[in-house]
Amino acid sequence: MRIVNPTFGIAPQDEGSATAGPVDWLNDPMVLFSNNKPNARELLEGVRSRLASIRRIDNIDHIAKGSASQPAPPEMINDVVRKYRIALLALGD
Amino acid sequence: MSDTAEAEVLDIPEMDPDAWADFVEAQGWTDGLPLVPPTEDAVARMMDGARGDNEPFAAITPRLLTPTLRSLAANAVMAGCRPAYFPAVLAALRAVLVADYNLHGTLATTHSCAPMIMINGPLRHALNINCGTNCFGQGWRANAAIGRALQLILNNVGGARPGIMDRSTFGSPAKYTFCFGENEEESPFDPYHVRQGFRADESVVTVISSEPNHNLNDHGSTTGRDLLTTFAGGIAAPTANTISAKGPFFIILGPEHAATIARDKWTVPQIQQFLFDTARVPITEVSPENQERYETGGNPPENGFYKVAPTPDDIHVAVAGGPGKHSAWIPSFGGTAAISIRVKPPAAG
Numbered sequence: 001m002r003i004v005n006p007t008f009g010i011a012p013q014d015e016g017s018a019t020a021g022p023v024d025w026l027n028d029p030m031v032l033f034s035n036n037k038p039n040a041r042e043l044l045e046g047v048r049s050r051l052a053s054i055r056r057i058d059n060i061d062h063i064a065k066g067s068a069s070q071p072a073p074p075e076m077i078n079d080v081v082r083k084y085r086i087a088l089l090a091l092g093d
Numbered sequence: 094m095s096d097t098a099e100a101e102v103l104d105i106p107e108m109d110p111d112a113w114a115d116f117v118e119a120q121g122w123t124d125g126l127p128l129v130p131p132t133e134d135a136v137a138r139m140m141d142g143a144r145g146d147n148e149p150f151a152a153i154t155p156r157l158l159t160p161t162l163r164s165l166a167a168n169a170v171m172a173g174c175r176p177a178y179f180p181a182v183l184a185a186l187r188a189v190l191v192a193d194y195n196l197h198g199t200l201a202t203t204h205s206c207a208p209m210i211m212i213n214g215p216l217r218h219a220l221n222i223n224c225g226t227n228c229f230g231q232g233w234r235a236n237a238a239i240g241r242a243l244q245l246i247l248n249n250v251g252g253a254r255p256g257i258m259d260r261s262t263f264g265s266p267a268k269y270t271f272c273f274g275e276n277e278e279e280s281p282f283d284p285y286h287v288r289q290g291f292r293a294d295e296s297v298v299t300v301i302s303s304e305p306n307h308n309l310n311d312h313g314s315t316t317g318r319d320l321l322t323t324f325a326g327g328i329a330a331p332t333a334n335t336i337s338a339k340g341p342f343f344i345i346l347g348p349e350h351a352a353t354i355a356r357d358k359w360t361v362p363q364i365q366q367f368l369f370d371t372a373r374v375p376i377t378e379v380s381p382e383n384q385e386r387y388e389t390g391g392n393p394p395e396n397g398f399y400k401v402a403p404t405p406d407d408i409h410v411a412v413a414g415g416p417g418k419h420s421a422w423i424p425s426f427g428g429t430a431a432i433s434i435r436v437k438p439p440a441a442g
Contacts, residue, residue, distance in 0.1 A: 001107055004136040004167035006122055006249040008101045009158025038386065067390070069198045069339075069428030093203050 020085075026055040028085035033072075034064040040092030047088060101163060102133065122171070122249055124241065124269055131167035139166035142176030143183055145440025151190045154197040156252035164250055172242035178220055178235055182242045184298040184436040185210050189243070193430035199302035200253040203260050204334055206302040206426040207267035208247075209343070210240055211411060213286035216296030216436055217274035224274035226415025229306050240270030267305040273413055279348035280412035281355030288361065289433045296436040301343065301409070302429040306421035311350070317357030320350055321364060324420060325371035329401055331378045333424045337392035338400040340427035341407035344368065347414045347421075365405040373398035
């Protein structure tokens with residue numbers, strides 16, 4: 001039988017892609033980006049501690065969304081893109 | 094679960110009802126209950142229920158695909174909708190796609206929220222939507238199918254599949270359907286949609302991302318003030334997502350409670366203000382760790398108490414249900430908004 005596909009939808013037009021240059025994992029500035037739940041911070045702090053044994057950490061910052069239930073504002077995303085080469089995200093509950 | 098988004102019409106083998114039920118389960122299309130097959134004819138009849146509606150839809154998160162009227166109608170067919178229900182389903186979808194509703198957050202959260210749909214206006218009678226006794230419960234096709242259709246759309250077009258993108262810790266029965274009508278005929282107040290600026294003769298769908306109803310039982314109080322004092326105690330919960338004024342919620346007054354409150358000359362704004370002022374969570378009921386969270390989140394306590402709504406206007410009041418000394422609190426996700434949208438009647442034809 002012929003049925004209408006209930007999952008059908010039109011994909012967005014390809015908005016192009018950007019290619020980042022190579023990342024220096026030992027030296028490039030990094031941000032630890034939290035969804036603002038307590039355990040996300042916990043997780044990222046643990047990651048930062050472990051990273052200390054393999055790379056410099058004086059250029060690793062920690063930021064959090066204003067609210068776990070709301071998307072990060074575009075200016076925050078843009079700021080991350082501008083300042084850092086590496087972003088590690090944590091969703092913690 | 095397969096993802097067959099690329100084709101709008103699918104040729105599948107003829108199958109009996111049992112095989113069809115197994116097929117849709119394997120596809121991940123179902124809420125767990127059997128579905129009506131969305132044949133091309135059935136979908137065409139459903140689309141006729143919304144003839145003349147050419148307004149495009151936004152892409153539905155998290156898959157970010159833009160639905161077609163046809164794929165939406167397929168979900169309405171599967172949910173068991175009559176074609177006359179379809180405009181209400183489309184209005185509800187448009188409402189949850191409004192940015193302030195925060196669809197992505199409400200679908201991906203660990204909270205147990207679901208889209209509550211309240212319908213106002215003449216469409217309630219035209220579709221036989223239950224507004225009275227057991228209005229949040231079973232037994233009415235329109236209530237069951239309209240809410241179910243929206244959930245299926247979010248699952249199938251949106252891709253908010255449970256356990257994958259829908260990360261709710263518990264889910265809730267409201268995720269099957271949560272649709273009711275305001276009991277305007279037994280309300281002593283202006284209908285909810287009129288208070289939002291719509292005409293009484295317009296049909297309007299209001300959505301909010303919420304938990305199911307929590308009961309507010311008061312068989313003893315005989316004055317409006319005493320009833321509202323009981324309600325304030327019931328909604329001052331340190332475990333609600335709206336703690337520390339994080340979002341809106343609904344109070345659904347049962348008709349008997351509403352009559353008592355109105356008899357004592359309370360207006361809706363006065364009800365909102367009283368609940369806003371009185372429903373407070375003492376700081377002693379909040380752990381030190383959470384006190385710190387709320388402080389850093391910009392919602393510190395006032396005089397040792399936490400607010401439960403940002404403003405009195407975030408306490409939405411409506412009337413529904415049947416006889417009995419009960420009202421209902423419908424707590425929201427927090428980071429959401431109550432969105433009201435007019436239902437477009439089908440074009441003459």
